[in-house]
Amino acid sequence: MSEKPIRGMLTLDQLKQKVAAEEIETVVVAFTDHYGRLTGKRFDAEFFLESAVEDGTHGCDYLLTTDMELEPVPGYKLANWELGYGDFHLVPDMSTLREASWLPGTAIVLCDVENDKTHDYVAEAPRSILRKQLGAAAELGYDCFAASELEYYLFENNYREAFDAHYQDLKPRGWYLEDYQILQSTRIEDFTAAARRHLKHSGVPVENSKGEWGLGQHELNVRYAQALTMADRHIVLKQCMKEIADRMGISLTFMAKFHAERAGSSCHIHLSLWQDGENAFAGDQQFGPVAGSDAFRWFLGGWMAHVPDVMPFYAPTVNSYKRYVDASWAPTRLAWSYDNRTAGFRVVGKGSSLRIECRIPGADCNPYLAFAAALASGLDGIRNQIEPPEIFEGDIYAAKHLPRVPYTLTQAIEQFEQSEFAKTAFGEDVVAHYLHFFKKEQEAFDQSVTDWERKRYFERI
Structure with a gap:
């Protein structure tokens, strides 16, 4: 299927032109965590062009092992205290490069998450999981x-x-x-x-x-x-x-x-x-x-x-x-x-x-x-x-x-x-990873005290 050019999407050359004209000064470089939240860094646009386009950037691998409050959760094979919480490689997918119209002078690019040593996709990253099924x-x-x-x-x-x-x-x-x-x-x-x-x-x-x-x-x-x-x-x-x-x-x-x-x-x-x-x-x-x-x-x-x-x-x-x-x-x-x-x-x-x-x-x-x-x-x-x-x-x-x-x-x-x-x-590794994630999410709720409980039991129990 052929698609018309999409307004707001940028080629690398277009980004260079907008950076040179000082129309874009910031590039958000991001991926999603388990919850689907955007996670990443803001780059000076000129430095992004000099460095991150070719080399990508790095992020702490604990970002795929945290809870909603960004607390590191023990028990993951992917990243843990024993392994020292190293980095994984964030590789901009330049086909996702776009203007972030709602943010003045800003572009955004989404990343694939790769192993910093092998440069294979990190299998547990949400975008990697979808890529695998599209390959199938x-x-x-x-x-x-x-x-x-x-x-x-x-x-x-x-x-x-x-x-x-x-x-x-x-x-x-x-x-x-x-x-x-x-x-x-x-x-x-x-x-x-x-x-x-x-x-x-x-x-x-x-x-x-x-x-x-x-x-x-x-x-x-x-x-x-x-x-x-x-x-x-x-x-x-x-x-x-x-x-x-x-x-x-x-x-x-x-x-x-x-x-x-x-x-x-x-x-x-x-x-x-x-x-x-x-x-x-x-x-x-x-x-x-x-x-x-x-x-x-x-x-x-x-x-x-x-x-x-x-x-x-x-x-x-x-x-x-x-x-x-x-x-x-x-x-x-x-x-x-x-x-x-x-x-x-x-x-x-x-x-x-x-x-x-x-x-x-x-x-x-x-x-x-x-x-x-x-x-x-x-x-x-x-x-x-x-x-x-x-x-x-x-x-x-x-x-x-x-x-x-x-x-x-x-x-x-x-x-x-x-x-x-x-x-x-x-x-099996992906299923084990997400089982741990979902179980910890359930466990966090099971250990909480809700407003419903206080309303029901505070006086009348």
């Missing part, structure tokens, strides 16, 4: 295109105010449900218009934005792309929107479930395989109400079959599982249907636009891991000709006989740990 797709003759739809909640409070208030009693920027409603979304258009504009000028082509179902909840959608490019766009989008909000004195959250009484925030993943410039899912075979190819059918079968094996890659936090509530727009059971929003897997489009939408991941997912899980599962379906179940028509929330997504991170971890498929697809 290429071996079968496929490329993968994807899109992720991110939802978020917007608040009048700035981030510092929210922090000081312990994230309690925040004031949403909407005061009634506004799904698709233009009037209420107009009231926050100062933020959303800025986000659309800056994303468009930062190499992230925007399609549209809309109000969502929760109070102050919104969605901003960008154009689909090759899966690695789309994951990169996803990361840039989150960084851009958080930093715009911070500058405007407001805040937003990509938590999967911000409030027990409000809708969760999802990251619906749209995915299709392509071959020789054509959508490999398109075909004439009738499958329920959908005409598609064997590749489409088997990919769907594998994707669905392996959800239990890779669930933590879709729902990585304790909070993720609070989103799976019946009749809340979040999927609770494993079924597929055609254009049915109660389904975990919703098939949409036809012909060259035929694709599978997985509604299971939340807005808290790391896109590299979620895309890799989806791709590994679907490719296994093609290799082994895994048939999906019969199409389900009707209210899937009411179909209590269907298999359910895990209720908790603990359940998901147990299934991930027992999965031979996960070990084969990602490698």
Whole structure:
């Protein structure tokens, strides 16, 4: 597939010209940690051109072994106190070089993480994990295109105010449900218009934005792309929107479930395989109400079959599982249907636009891991000709006989740990690394005392 030049993306020569004209003075050089957070350094633009373009830079390898608070967590094979917490090599992927329109005089480039001695990809790095699955797709003759739809909640409070208030009693920027409603979304258009504009000028082509179902909840959608490019766009989008909000004195959250009484925030993943410039899912075979190819059918079968094996890659936090509530727009059971929003897997489009939408991941997912899980599962379906179940028509929330997504991170971890498929697809070292990460995340929650406990037990126990 040929793509038009993307506004905001930079070639090396264009960067040199902008640096010489003092239009760009800073280059952010970054990669993502387990949580999907951008991590890295800011370079003087001239020094970046002199040094980092060719040589890359270094970062402490503990960055793939920390918790949310950046505390080094013992027990990882990749990096630990015994090994002295050395460096790994951050290699700029110059195809990701772009202007950061929302930051004056700044460009940004995303990095692959390499072993400092062998210069192989660090297998445990999220971008490496997706690269491996894209390589597996290429071996079968496929490329993968994807899109992720991110939802978020917007608040009048700035981030510092929210922090000081312990994230309690925040004031949403909407005061009634506004799904698709233009009037209420107009009231926050100062933020959303800025986000659309800056994303468009930062190499992230925007399609549209809309109000969502929760109070102050919104969605901003960008154009689909090759899966690695789309994951990169996803990361840039989150960084851009958080930093715009911070500058405007407001805040937003990509938590999967911000409030027990409000809708969760999802990251619906749209995915299709392509071959020789054509959508490999398109075909004439009738499958329920959908005409598609064997590749489409088997990919769907594998994707669905392996959800239990890779669930933590879709729902990585304790909070993720609070989103799976019946009749809340979040999927609770494993079924597929055609254009049915109660389904975990919703098939949409036809012909060259035929694709599978997985509604299971939340807005808290790391896109590299979620895309890799989806791709590994679907490719296994093609290799082994895994048939999906019969199409389900009707209210899937009411179909209590269907298999359910895990209720908790603990359940998901147990299934991930027992999965031979996960070990084969990602490698035993990668699975062990992320098992340790997810278990420590669960352990941190298990040892905490929550507001719910104080409210319930302080006086009345």
